[in-house]
Amino acid sequence: MAKHFYLSDDEKKSFYENGFAGPFTLFEPEEMTEIWNEVRLDLLDTSNAPFPDSRLNYDRHLDIPNLNRIISDPRLVDKISSILGPDVLSWRTEWFPKYPGDEGTDWHQAESFVEFEGTEKLEPTAAVEGQPWELTAWIAMTKTNKANGCLKLxxxxxxxxxxxxxxNVVFDPDNINKLNERGEKSGFYGYDYDDLKLDRNWVPDESKAVHMEIEPGQFFIFTSRCMHGSNPNSTTDDTRFAWATRFVPTHVKVYDGQDSFHHFGEVLPLDRYSTVLVAGEDRYGHNRVRMPMREAAPAE
Ligand SMILES: O=C(O)CCC(=O)C(=O)O
Ligand SMILES: [Fe+2]
Known part of the structure; x- marks a missing residue:
């Protein structure tokens, strides 16, 4: 019988109270380090990447088997299904490296992933009040701690x-790694999240933040509505590499009616893009859908 890895009732309760759950272990640190060392090399070959001309390196789970296995791994997907329900699509994966001296990530919230350009990437068609319809599993490829800029929620x-x-916010690469108006080394990779604040003078209470200090191979899940960010990497030699894997239930339309999107000053055409059905069935037919590589492999 297949093994399951769903959230316990207590973990679910805590998720609904806090907006996040974990950390959980996907791989032991040694195994994660081994996989990461392979993936780093695979990332260099962009010939089959969904966005081969983009330095953003989104969605490499679509061409790199080790990454495809991670987004469809029941140890991760069952946790996501516990909140999103049985029918789940992977819609985006992205890298969040923080090199020594890099700025922190501004506190922010998201849900439909407009991401500064005025167009919603996600549109739910069967949303239920109080029930999240997008989740991220944030996976540490290397150890994360307060000093190297772990995620905070x-x-x-x-x-x-x-x-x-x-x-809509203007992208300005000159903003990267500059001090903000409060003298902090924080930003959003060339955007300024202060421009999205409902009250520009409001400052979050840092003393209430939970810092996710985790080992390589651990992950946690969160709804992007839950305010999150990170401190600068204040080390001189410790890079933190994280991979954010994002999921929606099948009722959500992804990039509906769009054949490209803009982000961080780039235009990304969607002709090679597809969602991946990581759990259950797609009864809606809203999106281009692929099966995980494991299941798509021809029978021998
Ligand atoms: O890793 C970070 O600093 C930011 C990550 C983030 O904002 C996200 O995964 O949505
Ligand atoms: Fe985020």
Missing amino acids: MPGSHRTWYFDEKR
């Missing part, structure tokens, strides 16, 4: 919007 903040994610 504000418990309970998913119930209140502090930001308007739908505003």
Whole structure:
């Protein structure tokens, strides 16, 4: 019988209270390090990547088997299904490296992933009040701690919007690694999240933040409505590599009616893009859907 890895009732309760759950272990540190060392090399070959001309390296689970296995691994997917329900699509994966001296990531919230350009990437068609319809599993490829800029979350903040994610904001690469108006080395990779604040003078209470200090191979899940960010990497020699894997239930339309999207000053055409059905069935037919590589392999 297949083994299951669903959230316990207590973990679910805590998720709904806080907006996140974990950490959980996907791989032991040695195994994660081995996989990561292979993946780093695979990432260099972009010939089959969904966005071969983009330095953003989104969605490499679509061409790299080790990454495809991770997004469809029941140890991860069962946790996601515990909240999103039985029918789940992987819609995006992205890298969040923080090199020594890099700025922190501004506190932010998201849900439909407008991501500064005024167009929603996600549109639910059967949303239920109080029930998240997007989740991220944030996986540490290397150890993360406060010093190297681990992810931080504000418990309970998913119930209140502090930001308007739908505003259009100008991308300015000159902003990267500059001090903000409060003298902090923080930003959003060339965007300024202060421009999305509902009250520009409001400052989050850092003392309430939960810092996710985790080992390589561990992950946690969160709804992006839950305010999150990270401190600068204040080390001189410790890079933190994280991989954010994002999921929606099948009722959500992904990039609906769009044949490309803009992000961080790039235009990304969607002709090679597809979602991946990592759990259950797609009864909606809203999206281009692929099966995980393991299941798509021809029978021998
Ligand atoms: O890793 C970070 O610093 C930011 C990650 C993030 O914002 C996300 O995964 O949504
Ligand atoms: Fe985020």
